[in-house]
Amino acid sequence: MKRKLNILANGIFKENPVLILILGCCSVLAISITVSGALGMGAALTFVLVGANVVISLLRKIIPDKVRIPCYIVVIATFVTIVEMVVEAFLPSLYEALGVFLALIVVNCIVLGRAEMFANKNTVADSFFDGLGMGIGYTVVIVAIAVFRELIGSGTIWGYRIIPEGYQIGIVKQTPGGFFCFGAAMALLVYFMNKKGKKFDPRIGCDGKCGNCGLGCKNQEDNAALLAASDKEAAEV
Amino acid sequence: MSSLNISISPHIRSSRTTQKIMLDVIIALIPALIASVVIFGVRALVLTVISVLVCVLCEYVWEKLMHREVTIFDLSAVVTGILIAYNVPVGMPVWQLIVGDVAAIIIAKMLFGGIGCNFVNPALVGRIFIMFSFATEITTYTYPAGGADALSSATPLTVMDKLDWSNFTQLFLGSHGGVIGGTCAVALLLGGVYLVLRKVIKPIVPLCFIGSVALFTWAFGGAQPILSVFAGGVMLGAIFMATDYVTSPITNWGKAIFGLACGLITAFIRVFGNYAEGVTFAILIMNLVVPYINDLTMKKPLGGAVKK
Numbered sequence: 439m440k441r442k443l444n445i446l447a448n449g450i451f452k453e454n455p456v457l458i459l460i461l462g463c464c465s466v467l468a469i470s471i472t473v474s475g476a477l478g479m480g481a482a483l484t485f486v487l488v489g490a491n492v493v494i495s496l497l498r499k500i501i502p503d504k505v506r507i508p509c510y511i512v513v514i515a516t517f518v519t520i521v522e523m524v525v526e527a528f529l530p531s532l533y534e535a536l537g538v539f540l541a542l543i544v545v546n547c548i549v550l551g552r553a554e555m556f557a558n559k560n561t562v563a564d565s566f567f568d569g570l571g572m573g574i575g576y577t578v579v580i581v582a583i584a585v586f587r588e589l590i591g592s593g594t595i596w597g598y599r600i601i602p603e604g605y606q607i608g609i610v611k612q613t614p615g616g617f618f619c620f621g622a623a624m625a626l627l628v629y630f631m632n633k634k635g636k637k638f639d640p641r642i643g644c645d646g647k648c649g650n651c652g653l654g655c656k657n658q659e660d661n662a663a664l665l666a667a668s669d670k671e672a673a674e675v
Numbered sequence: 676m677s678s679l680n681i682s683i684s685p686h687i688r689s690s691r692t693t694q695k696i697m698l699d700v701i702i703a704l705i706p707a708l709i710a711s712v713v714i715f716g717v718r719a720l721v722l723t724v725i726s727v728l729v730c731v732l733c734e735y736v737w738e739k740l741m742h743r744e745v746t747i748f749d750l751s752a753v754v755t756g757i758l759i760a761y762n763v764p765v766g767m768p769v770w771q772l773i774v775g776d777v778a779a780i781i782i783a784k785m786l787f788g789g790i791g792c793n794f795v796n797p798a799l800v801g802r803i804f805i806m807f808s809f810a811t812e813i814t815t816y817t818y819p820a821g822g823a824d825a826l827s828s829a830t831p832l833t834v835m836d837k838l839d840w841s842n843f844t845q846l847f848l849g850s851h852g853g854v855i856g857g858t859c860a861v862a863l864l865l866g867g868v869y870l871v872l873r874k875v876i877k878p879i880v881p882l883c884f885i886g887s888v889a890l891f892t893w894a895f896g897g898a899q900p901i902l903s904v905f906a907g908g909v910m911l912g913a914i915f916m917a918t919d920y921v922t923s924p925i926t927n928w929g930k931a932i933f934g935l936a937c938g939l940i941t942a943f944i945r946v947f948g949n950y951a952e953g954v955t956f957a958i959l960i961m962n963l964v965v966p967y968i969n970d971l972t973m974k975k976p977l978g979g980a981v982k983k
Contacts, residue, residue, distance in 0.1 A: 608808040608810070612807055
C-alpha cells in the first residue's frame with residue numbers, strides 16, 4: 439500500500455506533470471483564467487488519465503509495440519469523447535468555458551506521456567494510482583494559478599467579487615500574465631523544494647539525451663565527457 | 676606579489692561610472708519635465724516623482740529581501756521611473772502607475788538579475804503592462820487648455836491625415852494631447868543633443884530610428900510622413916529608450932540596423948496595425964534580437980582567426 443501512496447504522491451510533488459515535467463502547458467495557460475473552469479478541466483483530465491492508464495495497462499501485453507501510439511490515441515480518444523458528452527449534457531456552462539481544450543485532452547502530453555512512460559510497463563493498480571496522482575497534480579497546479587489569475591485579473595474567486603470593480607490588473611488574465619504566473623509557480627516550487635533540503639533534480643523526466651537541453655546538470659557533464667572521448671577515438675582512427 | 680589582481684578585460688580605468696551616466700540622462704530628461712508641467716500642469720510632476728520613488732523603493736526592497744548588493748545609488752531605477760511616468764497620460768490613476776513601476780523593476784529588471792542583465796527595457800515593460808491592463812486609462816489623454824482644433828480632440832496620431840504644416844509649431848512645442856513626456860519634441864531634442872554632446876549616447880540609433888519612421892511612413896502611404904515623427908512617442912523612444920546601453924547593439928552597424936528596424940516596425944504598426952502607436956512594440960521586439968545583431972555585426976579582430 440505504501441508503494442501505491444508513493445506513486446500517488448509522486449504525481450503531485452516530485453514529478454508534478456505541469457511544473458516539473460512541463461507537460462500539458464497549453465491547457466494550463468488557456469484555462470487557468472477562472473477557478474471553476476480550472477477545476478472542471480482538472481477533473482476531466484484526471485478522469486481521462488485514470489481511465490486511459492487503466493485500460494492501456496490492461497492491454498499492455500496485447501498492443502503490438504510498433505503501433506502502440508495509435509492504439510493509445512484510440513483509447514484516450516474514447517475517454518475524452520465520454521467526458522465531452524457528459525460535460526456537454528450536464529454542465530453546458532463548463533462546456534462553453536473549456537471550449538476546444540476539452541477535446542484537445544486527446545493530444546494532451548500528460549495523458550500520452552503517462553501511457554508511454556508508465557502504463558505500458560506497470561500493473562493495472564499501479565497505473566491507476568499513477569493516473570490519479572498525475573491528475574491531482576495537474577488539478578492542484580491549474581487551480582492554484584487560476585485562483586491568483588482570477589483574483590488579480592477579474593477581482594473574483596469562483597465568480598464572487600472580492601476586489602471592487604475598477605481595481606483589476608487586466609494583463610494577469612491575458613496570455614502574457616498566464617505565462618508569467620506559470621513561470622512564477624515553477625520558480626516557487628523549485629524554491630520550496632530546495633528549501634526543504636530536497637535538492638531539485640532537473641534530470642527528472644530526462645532520457646540522458648541532452649541535445650540542446652540547457653539545464654547543465656551532472657548528466658550533461660558525463661555525456662559531454664563521453665562524447666569528447668568518442669570524438670577523440672574517432673579522430674585517432 | 677600578493678596584491679596583484681587578475682581580472683578579465685577591458686583594463687581601462689575611467690572616472691565614468693553608471694551613476695554619472697545616469698545622472699546625465701536624468702539631466703537630459705529635465706527639459707521634457709519642465710515642458711510637461713507647463714503643458715499639463717503640476718500633476719505631471721507629481722506623477723513623475725511618485726513613479727521615481729516607487730521604482731527606487733521596489734529595487735531597494737527586492738535587493739534587501741534577496742540579500743543582494745543594494746544598487747539604488749546607480750540611479751538607473753530613477754531613470755526607469757521617470758521614463759514610465761513620461762509614458763502615461765497625465766490623467767492616469769496613481770495606483771495604476773505604481774503597478775507599472777513594480778512590473779518594470781521587479782519583473783523586467785530584478786527577476787533577470789538587476790542592472791545590466793535585463794534583456795528588454797524595463798520602462799517599456801512597465802508601459803506594456805499598464806497598456807494591457809488599463810487600456811482605457813492609458814488612451815484617455817487629458818488635453819492642454821484652450822483651442823478647439825484638430826489636435827485638442829485626440830492624440831495627433833489618430834488624426835494624422837487631418838494635419839498639415841500649419842500644425843507644425845503645435846506639434847513641435849507639444850501643446851497637444853499625449854503622454855506626459857512625449858509631446859514636446861523640442862524639449863526631447865534638446866535632451867538628445869545634450870546626451871550626444873556629453874558622449875553618453877551616439878546619435879546613430881535616434882537618427883536612424885527617426886529617419887526610418889519618416890521614410891517608411893511615406894513608403895507605406897501613411898499621412899504626413901515628416902510630421903509623424905513629431906507625433907506620438909517617436910522622439911521619446913528614439914532618444915531615451917532605444918539607446919539604453921543594456922538593450923541596444925554595441926557595434927555601429929548594429930546600432931544602425933537596430934534603429935532602422937525600430938522605425939520600420941513603428942511605421943508598419945502605425946499605418947497598418949490596430950494600435951495608433953507602435954514605438955513601444957518596435958523597441959521591445961528589437962530588444963529581443965539585439966544579441967543576434969551583435970553577433971552578426973561583430974568586427975573581426977585585426978589578425979584574428981578566420982572562421983572556417
